[in-house]
Amino acid sequence: MKRVTPLKEEVMPRFLLSCFRVNIVWLLVLLPAIGALAQLQQADRLEIPTSSSASEQFEIFSLGEQGILSVIRGDGYSSSRNEQWQFVQYDTTLKVRWRAAYKLDFRYIPVMAYKGVDAGYWLFAEPDSDRFLFLQLNFNDGSIDTFKGNLLSGVDVQQFKVIGSKALVSGYYRSRPVVIIHSFFDHTTRVLPGLFEKNTELNNVDINEVDGYINVITYAYRKKNCVFEIKTYNYDGKFLKRTTLSDSRYSFISGQIVPLNPDDSYLIGNYSVGCTQYSQGLYVTHIENDKPAEPQFIEFSDLQNFFNYMKPKRRQRMLDKIGKRKSLGKENRFRYRLLVHELIQTENEIVLVAEVYYPNQRSTNPVISGGISRPYISRSLEGYRYTHAIVCGFDRSGKFMWDNCITIKDLTSFDLQEMVQVTPVDDYFVLAYPQEGEIHTEVISRDKVVVETEKFKINPKSEKDKVLNNEDGYLSPWYGQYFLAYGMQRIGSSSIGQGREIFYVNKLTYKTEDIGKVGLKSDSAPR
Template sequence: MKNYFKKITLITFFLTAVGASFAQLTQTKRLEFIQRNDIEEENLLIPLKEKGVLLMQSKVEPFHQKSTFEFIKFDSTLTQVWKTSFIPEPDYDLIKTYRNERYIFVLFRKVGKNEISVLRVDYETGDKTYAEGNLLTSMDIEHFVVMKSKAYIGGKYNDRPVVVMFSFFDYTSKVLPEIHSNHLVINELDVDEHGEFLYLMLKNDRTCQFIVKKYSYEGKLLKTLSLGNRDTTPITGEILNIDKENPILVGNYADGCSSLALGFYVDYLNEESKIQYINFADLNNFFGFMNAKREEKIKKRIKEKKQKGKDVKLRYRLFLHDIVPSNEGWIMLAEIFYPEYKPPQGSGSAVWNNWRSYRINGDVYNNFRYSHAIICGFDKTGKLLWDNSVSLKDIESSELNAKVQITQQNDYHILAYPDEKLIRTAVIKGNEKVKNLENFDIKASSETDRIVDVARTNLAAWYGHSFLAYGYQSVKRNNELANTDVFFITKLTYTLKEDKE
C-alpha cells in the first residue's frame, strides 16, 4: 500500500475466447461538489471495490484559522452511506495520508513543533480514533506508513535520514537504529504486513549504493543489504509478496548516481540469488508506441551498436506504479515523463494547473508531459515473459502521479488513462497490439450544462464492469452568467460488444 494519490487498482473488462469482446462505456451517475473560492479545498478519493468509495475533503480557511476534514462514504451506486467530520487542533497541518484495506490514516503536525497526531477512520463504519505523540526531533517528514498499531515516519534531520516509530497504544516514540548517517537519503518505506516487517530503502549519494534495511515490527534491525555500484544502481524499490515467504524487491535502476532510469531490476531478498537487470534497450517493444517506420529505424541503430560491442543506454525519467498481480505472476507498469515549469497565469480555475510544485534533484516543476507507458509481464520466479508499450500522446498533468490503469482478462490486458474530458483505452496481448478502442467523453450532469475547463482528471478502477473518473472542472450552467468550479465524481460502466472483424 502506498500513501497519497499513489494507489493503483484494476479496471474490469471481459474478452471472449473466440474473438476479442470490446467494452462500450456508459456514464451512469455523476456527483458534483461546488468549490469555494475563499478557502483552500482538496479532495482524495479512495475506491473500496464492491464496498463503495470514500471521499476525504480538506477545507482550510485563510491564514489557517481553521481546518475541517470531511469523510463521506458512498455505496456502489454513489449513494451516500455515512458522513463524518474532524477538526484538528489549532496550528495542526495535514502532512501525509496512508491507507490500507480497512482504514485511512491521516498524519498531522503542529506548525514549527515536534508534536504530531494521527487520525484513523474506519471505511466500514466511519468510526474515528485519534492519537497524539512526539517526533523526538525537528525532522522534515517525507514518508509515512502504518502497520497494525504502529506508525513509521521517515524524513531527515540535519540532512541525515531518520525514522521515528510511533505507537498508537501507549503514545510513545522511538528512533529506529543505524540510519542517521552522512550521505544517506531515504528512498522509500514499505511494510510487509504478512511477515510484520518494515523495509527501509536508502540511497548513498557518495557511493551510489542502494541500501535495504529490514526491521521487525518492534523496530529491531534484522538485516542490511547493499545493492548496486557506480555502473548499475537501483533508484526505486517496492516489496512484492507473491510468495509470502520469499519477498521480491523490484524497481528501476540507473548508472552512477543519475536519477534517469536505464531499465528494471528484480532481486529475491531471502535468497542468495544474483540481482537481475533488464535494460530498456533489450526490450522487444520499448519503442512499439511509435509508428512502424520510426520504430524500425531506432531498433536498427541499437542493433548496430550492439554488434560493435558498444553498450546501449536509454535514459528516461520513469514513474513506476505499484506492482500489479497477474494470472502468470505480476506486471510492472511505468510511464515515461518529462518535467516542466509553467508560471501561474490568471486567476480562478486557471490556477488549478499550478496548485503544487515538485522538487526533482533540486529543481522545481509543476507540470509534466507523459510520452508513453511501458508494460512488462513476469512469471512468479521473476522471469520476463513479455513487454509492450502504449503511446500517451504527450498528455499533460500538474500532478506527478500514475495515469494508466490496467486489468487482465484471459490472455489480454486492457489499458485506460484520462486525457482531460476523454478516457483513452487500448488492448494488448503480451507482445502484440490488439486494438485501440474508442475515446470516451466525460459528460456534464445535464444536457444544458457545458464543461468549459478541465484540470487534474484522474481515473480509478472500482468493481465489476465499472470505474470512477474524478477531478476538477469549470461548468457553464444554463442561464447562469458565471462558471461554476466543481470537483466531480462519475461512475462509468462497461457493456460488452464483440468485434466481428
C-alpha cells in the same frame, strides 16, 4: 480556491481485388457493432456542488468493494479558525453510506494520509515543534479517533504508513534519512537504527503486515559507488537483517519486494549505468535467506514495444542504431526517467507499470509544504511532460514474460504523479489516462494491442447539461473491472453564462465482449 489533490503498403494481385472489396464492405458493416461492444462506459456518476464562498480541497480514496471515501476540507461558513473536514463514504452504486466531520485545530497542518484495509489515517504537524497529530477514520462506520505524539522537530516527511497500531513516518532530518515508529496506544516513539547516514537516500518503506516486517530500502553513494540495501526490522522496530544488492556494471535505482515466504522473495525495479536517476532498463532478482541471486537485467532495447511511442521513421532509426551497436558488440545506453507504479499482482503474474517523463525544470531546489495524500511541492518549473508508459509482465517466479506500451500525447502535469491507470478486465488490460476532460484508452492482451487508442468524453449526469470547463482530472483503480475518473468541472445547460462548478466522480468500466472476434493487432508495428 478549489483544488483536487491527485503500414507498409504491399502490391496486391488483381485477382484478389474483388475479394478485398467484399471484405471491406463486411468490415464496414461490423465496425459499429464492434465499437458498441468494446468501449469505455460510464456506469454511474456522482456530482458534488462546490461552495461559491469557501476555500475547498477535494480528495477521493478508492476502498475496493467497500466503495469510495470523499474528503472535503475547507473553512466552510464558520468564523472559527479551525478547518472543517468532511468525510463521506459511498457504496459501489455511489449512494451515501455514512458521513462524518472533524474540526482540525488551527495549530496543525495536514502532511500526508495513508489508506489501510479497514481504516484511513491522516498525519498532521504543528510547525516549528515536535508535536504531531494522527487521525484514524474507521471505514465501517465513520468513527474517528485521534492520537498525539512527539516525533522530531523539522523532519522533512516523505512517506507515512501504518502497520498494526503503529505509525511509520519517514523522511529526512538534517539532510539524513530517518524512519520513526510511533505507537498509538502507549505513545512511545523510537527511531529505527542504522539509517541516519550521510549520502544516503530513502527509496521506499515497505510493510509486510502478514509477517509483521518493516523493510526500509535505501541507496547510498560510497566511494563513487552506489549501494542498494534493504534493511529489515520487526514490528517493534528491532533490526533483523541487511540485504545488499551490488553489481560492477549497473546501479539499482528502485525496487519493490514481492514476498513468497518470510525467507524467500524477489525484487523488481529499474537500474542505471552509474549513480544516476536515468534508467537503463529493468531488473528482477530472487532473494533467498538474505542472499540475492544474479539479477536478470532487461535493457529497454530488449523490450519488444518500448519505442512504439515514436513516429515510424524515428522509431526505425532507433531500432537500426540499436541493431548496429549490438552487432558490433557494443552496449546500448539510455537515459529515461521512470515513474514506477506499485506492482499489480494477479493470480498468475506480476505487472509493472511505469511512465516515462521529462521535467521541464528551471530550478532544482524543491520546497515541500505538505499535503493530504502526497506532498504539495512548489517548484520553479513548467511541469513534467509524459511521453509514454510501459507495461511489463512477470510470472509468479519472477521471470520476465511480455511488454507493451501506450503513447501519451501532449500531456503535462505540474506535479509528478501517476497518470496512466491499468485495469485488468477479463483476459485484457485497459490502459487509460485523463486529459482535458477526456479519457484516452488502449486495450492490450499481454504484448498485443487489441483496441488502439480511443478517446471518450467525461459527460455530466444530466443530458441537459454541457461541460463548460475541465480542471484537475485523475484516474484511480477501484474494484474488479471498474475504475474512477474524478476532478473539477464547470457545467451548465447552455454555453452562455458561467454555469456551476462541481466535483465529479465517474464510475467507469470497459466492455470487452467479442473483442477476440476482431482478431489481435500485432504491436510490433508503430502506432
